[in-house]
Amino acid sequence: MTTGIDRISFYTSRYCLDLKDLAAARGVDWNKYSIGIGQEIMGIPPPDEDIVTMAASAAKPIIDEVGVEGIDLVLFATESSIDQSKSAGLFVHGLLGLPSRCRVVELKQACYSGTIALRMAAMMVAASPTSKALVLCSDIARYDLGSPGEPTQGCGAVAMLVTAKPSLLTLDPEYGAHTEDVMDFWRPNYSEEAFVDGKYSTRIYLNSAAESWRQYAELTGRSLSDFARCCYHIPFTNMAAKAHDRLLKESGIREDRKEITAAQVGESLGYNRMTGNSYSASLYEGLACLLDTATESLDNKRIGFFSYGSGSVGEFFSGVVTPGYRDHLYTDRHQTLLESRTAVTVQQYEDIFNLSVPSDGWDYSFTEYQTGDFRLAGMQAHKRMYEAVS
Ligand code: CAA
8 A cells, every 4th residue: 555645735924034144133144044054044933823823834835735524533742832732733623624634643752743644644544445544744943042043043844745656756654763862852831942952962863863864774685775865854954965965874875975964865955944844844844946957857766854853852764755746735835835925124033032922811913914814803702713814
């Protein structure tokens, strides 16, 4: 039974901050952000945008195109959860008018949860091939103002439709996984910002990639040259490049690693450079970018994936691109979205950063900013009130 990704749609906020402005405000050499970290712009979610509105806006083009029929599972992956009890996916279920015969849950393991959501969805569709599953990955990356993590913030959501006859990518069954109980990055329930041991987190990420790859390679007998392209979890684009370099080194490749990395990974990084980290969505934002922008056709080509979630769980897996995939992409929509954002100043970014959703139980209507198809309209008696944007 083949199962995999039938549609992939990406959404990010309508506001952004040019990291040149942040570098100037923080007294940092711009080259550190653009060359050292590999980021140019970060997505800024306005006060009436959250993980629900971003995920619903990501999924809307898929629903508009294929309809809701047969979708009987929604898996919502996030580490920016808005409720300890109710799944964010239920709000999306309501906003999109999904069928009542539909199971909805939220999954968490840092940035890895989107991958287990995708693989669980594929297994459930394999067991019931007429079913379709909607996987939603949506996150807002937040670190303290002025911290080393600040230029790697961002936001975004990816929606993927998983079916038994996928138009984009068939998942291979094999995987390599590496799990380790570590404190490289975490966010206690009382904190709106993540805590991170930055340098340590990059070492753990690389080690997790190497261990997962070693296991996958042993199981499958494949080598890195069997992949036309590789996509990585992208906390910042140079992390993905470093990870591929590490796998090449582990595979005994001594020469031209920089060029090989540019060829195998480069085309997946463009969107992330313009949005920043979207945690659970970032690997799949990379896949959307690759499918949208690869200059040569990837028909029948195998793609390698490394998913990493701090704390930590890593998984290396793969899939084969469906011939004709280019007819089923939302490339124009993605590119228009990225090109038409409104730039904010550093002061506006800090003002937005310092706002939080009121928690006193009073009724509030939120000012309307530019959003996607849905917005967080306000709060009533501790309930988030969402609405479609006309
Ligand atoms: N010109 C060019 N390059 C420069 C430069 C300049 N003027 N100044 C510095 N650089 C280079 C440095 O040499 C360095 O390159 P290398 O990594 O190749 O050595 C790079 O820019 C970064 O510089 P620093 O190491 O000094 O940067 P930092 O310590 O201030 O911050 C960071 C880097 C620790 C990654 C920080 O951004 C951070 O904490 N980020 C959040 C955590 C994170 O993203 N971790 C990734 C793994 S965990 C994960 O993946 C899960 C997740 O989503 C969070």
